[in-house]
Amino acid sequence: MNVDALFNSLVSGPAQTGLTSGLNEQSTEATNGLSSFSGMLENAMSSLNEQQVAADQGVQDLITGNTDNLHNVMIQTSEAQLSLELALQLRNKGLEAYNEIKNMQF
Amino acid sequence: MSIFDSMQINASGLSLERLKLDTISTNIANVNTTRTEDGEGPYLKKEVVFEESFKQVETSLAGQGTEKSFGVKPTEIRENTDDIVMEYNPTHPDANEEGYVQMPNVNMADEMIDMMTTLRTYDANVTAMNASKEMLTKALQITIG
Numbered sequence: 001m002n003v004d005a006l007f008n009s010l011v012s013g014p015a016q017t018g019l020t021s022g023l024n025e026q027s028t029e030a031t032n033g034l035s036s037f038s039g040m041l042e043n044a045m046s047s048l049n050e051q052q053v054a055a056d057q058g059v060q061d062l063i064t065g066n067t068d069n070l071h072n073v074m075i076q077t078s079e080a081q082l083s084l085e086l087a088l089q090l091r092n093k094g095l096e097a098y099n100e101i102k103n104m105q106f
Numbered sequence: 107m108s109i110f111d112s113m114q115i116n117a118s119g120l121s122l123e124r125l126k127l128d129t130i131s132t133n134i135a136n137v138n139t140t141r142t143e144d145g146e147g148p149y150l151k152k153e154v155v156f157e158e159s160f161k162q163v164e165t166s167l168a169g170q171g172t173e174k175s176f177g178v179k180p181t182e183i184r185e186n187t188d189d190i191v192m193e194y195n196p197t198h199p200d201a202n203e204e205g206y207v208q209m210p211n212v213n214m215a216d217e218m219i220d221m222m223t224t225l226r227t228y229d230a231n232v233t234a235m236n237a238s239k240e241m242l243t244k245a246l247q248i249t250i251g
Contacts, residue, residue, distance in 0.1 A: 007169055055236075069120075069121060069124070071117060071120040071121070071124075071232075072117060072121075073116070075110075075113050075117050075235070078113065078239055079110050079113065082239065082242050082243070082246070083242070085246050086246060089246050089249045089250070090249075092249065
């Protein structure tokens with residue numbers, strides 16, 4: 001989880017549309033590959049999905065007898081569970097911020 | 107994923123303890139085995155040899171390309187050749203001309219103690235892993251409030 005990339009993509013997202021031009025020109029070069037907020041979110045979601053699929057595969061391997069390490073499967077599922085919980089918390093926070101802005105009165 | 111490092115470190119410990127228990131099981135199963143596949147002497151007690159494992163890291167915290175201790179790894183399964191006892195048993199099929207049989211150097215009491223140590227170490231690794239999981243879960247609760 002790269003917080004710097006998250007921050008840079010957050011601040012450079014609107015900068016590219018010209019809304020906050022002049023605020024931070026130096027941060028755009030750090031966002032190669034993560035050019036937009038949605039792109040970054042997509043990356044995070046796909047890696048989250050990969051982890052879920054890996055945990056699923058681990059359970060399947062255990063049942064079919066392809067693996068004999070019970071603890072590795074348990075660790076994989078724990079990692080997948082924690083990653084999902086992290087994503088959930090990030091979603092909650094993002095939604096909270098969105099609602100905060102939505103309820104703004106001018 | 108560096109936040110799961112502690113779990114992976116304990117996972118190497120768990121794998122090692124599994125391997126140790128497998129060798130202990132083999133030793134106990136062969137406690138009376140007087141012949142082996144190669145036909146030379148009795149069964150020899152097997153022991154797992156292991157060492158600290160290292161991993162290349164490129165974090166800014168530890169500097170560029172340094173080695174970081176990353177759990178444990180087994181290096182070999184060694185056969186112990188000490189204390190092969192000769193037992194007098196002329197009716198045994200593997201007895202020599204004088205009626206003595208070479209018995210395995212497996213000591214049942216030693217194996218039981220090794221087994222308990224292995225079990226407790228496995229337990230400790232699981233406890234440490236649960237602690238790291240609890241830490242991560244607690245960290246996730248920071249956002250709730």
